[in-house]
Amino acid sequence: MFRKSNKTKQLDAFTSVTSMLDDLASKQFNDKGHWHNQFRNQIVMRIDESIFSVLFDSTTGAPNAPVRVLIGMMILKESFGWSDSQLYEHCRFDLLTRSALGMFNINDPLPVESTYYLLRKRIYEYQKGNGEDLVEKSFAQITHEQVRAFDVNGKSIRMDSKLIGSNIAFSSRYENIHKTLNIFYKSLDKSSKLKITLTDTEQIEILAGEEPSKIVYRHTKEEITSRLQLMGVLIYKLLHCFDGMQTESYQLLKRLFSEQYKVADDQQIELRPKEEISSSSIQSPHDPDSAYRNKQNKPVRGYCVNITETCSDDSLSLITNVMVDKANVSEQDFVEQAIRSTIDITGQPIEKYYADGAYQSPVFDQSCSTIDMVYTGFQGVEPRYDLELTQQGLLVIDTLTGDRIMATAVKNRTLKAKEKWKIKTSKGYYYFTQKAIRNAIERRKLKERPVEELNKRNNVEATIFQLCHRLRNNKSKYRGQIKHQIWAICRCLWINLIRIANYLKKEGNNPKKSNFGSFFENLMTKSLLLTMNVCSELQSYR
Numbered sequence: 001m002f003r004k005s006n007k008t009k010q011l012d013a014f015t016s017v018t019s020m021l022d023d024l025a026s027k028q029f030n031d032k033g034h035w036h037n038q039f040r041n042q043i044v045m046r047i048d049e050s051i052f053s054v055l056f057d058s059t060t061g062a063p064n065a066p067v068r069v070l071i072g073m074m075i076l077k078e079s080f081g082w083s084d085s086q087l088y089e090h091c092r093f094d095l096l097t098r099s100a101l102g103m104f105n106i107n108d109p110l111p112v113e114s115t116y117y118l119l120r121k122r123i124y125e126y127q128k129g130n131g132e133d134l135v136e137k138s139f140a141q142i143t144h145e146q147v148r149a150f151d152v153n154g155k156s157i158r159m160d161s162k163l164i165g166s167n168i169a170f171s172s173r174y175e176n177i178h179k180t181l182n183i184f185y186k187s188l189d190k191s192s193k194l195k196i197t198l199t200d201t202e203q204i205e206i207l208a209g210e211e212p213s214k215i216v217y218r219h220t221k222e223e224i225t226s227r228l229q230l231m232g233v234l235i236y237k238l239l240h241c242f243d244g245m246q247t248e249s250y251q252l253l254k255r256l257f258s259e260q261y262k263v264a265d266d267q268q269i270e271l272r273p274k275e276e277i278s279s280s281s282i283q284s285p286h287d288p289d290s291a292y293r294n295k296q297n298k299p300v301r302g303y304c305v306n307i308t309e310t311c312s313d314d315s316l317s318l319i320t321n322v323m324v325d326k327a328n329v330s331e332q333d334f335v336e337q338a339i340r341s342t343i344d345i346t347g348q349p350i351e352k353y354y355a356d357g358a359y360q361s362p363v364f365d366q367s368c369s370t371i372d373m374v375y376t377g378f379q380g381v382e383p384r385y386d387l388e389l390t391q392q393g394l395l396v397i398d399t400l401t402g403d404r405i406m407a408t409a410v411k412n413r414t415l416k417a418k419e420k421w422k423i424k425t426s427k428g429y430y431y432f433t434q435k436a437i438r439n440a441i442e443r444r445k446l447k448e449r450p451v452e453e454l455n456k457r458n459n460v461e462a463t464i465f466q467l468c469h470r471l472r473n474n475k476s477k478y479r480g481q482i483k484h485q486i487w488a489i490c491r492c493l494w495i496n497l498i499r500i501a502n503y504l505k506k507e508g509n510n511p512k513k514s515n516f517g518s519f520f521e522n523l524m525t526k527s528l529l530l531t532m533n534v535c536s537e538l539q540s541y542r
Contacts, residue, residue, distance in 0.1 A: 065111035154346025
């Protein structure tokens, strides 16, 4: 069964790192402001191991290494951009890395690789099966304690997002279908393959022996279309032959068929036109969670990362929420959940919210009515007509000619009163909806806001840069939404740590601590140093 590990470790007078260093090195090693001490105190020691207790039971047994050390290793790996081998090399031979994880003695054991990988696997499988993100839960718990320790003002927040490419190669439509079919066929054992007819087996074997990337360049468009049609028929037969199978490869093949093909009334298999293919369709069988999005003429096949952070001039700013979703998800879909999570972490009501025009939506007028939503812009071209509701009705101002026209309400049985207005122009009638009026009001508010207030959102772009600066060409080394979420959370924990370390360097900025706690800590430090000095003298005497 799960058991919490002990936070305090007994120092060995002969194997502790401090006892082996000279005075200057020992002073630097024990510097509380150094990153390794801050990482241990602000992250590792704040990890509540009971959050991960659901991963262990009477069957799986207790973890054979402290969970906080394993989670700390995951965070360090993403913080420095290490590979797994580099991570273990630093944890074995780098004194600062070992200290960051709470290993003060030179002979403190490091969790073996299998233990580290097993925990990552259990976290992944638990989230996939239960829908609960334990790493995100731990992030919220750590950040909540940091907010309380440093009196973070969470009444103002800002938000931004970033598109990240998945670790997949660009694949054409033909390649995706070919690879998905091949993956399913290879997943079948010999007895299962006997269910397939001999003719279909021969055709699939021929396709399996081909390289789809070369087929695209060696055949004409008509020949590729014919091949796609043939594969559609084969997939349809396979789905019926193995109906009810619950394997991942079967479900992936079933999803691909519904996205790329359709069955006509005469039971003929037809290839869907490209216009009918959703941006959420499979971009690669190796990462079915990823989606397609073309933003500012830059196509991305991957995910969208959304960051929320506090922004106060008189206190520390921390990231309070990070979410990863498919690339084609709108920024507006992140807002309400990010606000709720931030309120839960800070325990403070949000008064101001800063974001760019992509987050603007009429939906938030009611759900976020108590929050001053500050947008730095609006999507789309600014309209020609400015609208203003007056006691006489809707006033329309032509920004090109300066004409001021009173609009008339449109009478329609299907519409409520004052839901639609119109004016007569040289080209006919021009109509205005409630949404157009609302946008006009918001645009005027934006123009009236001081520049200093609008600039407060800009710093979140620096946070996005810090989040992604270790990526190569904005492309990650992971596949799957869950793994990208873990990566983003680890990166955000590191960014918060650097902010805390810089904040503490300023004179007079110290986390809240009772007088008794400070006295006890100083007493223990002096006692430890005295004991180590005595032992050192005895060793010299011998």
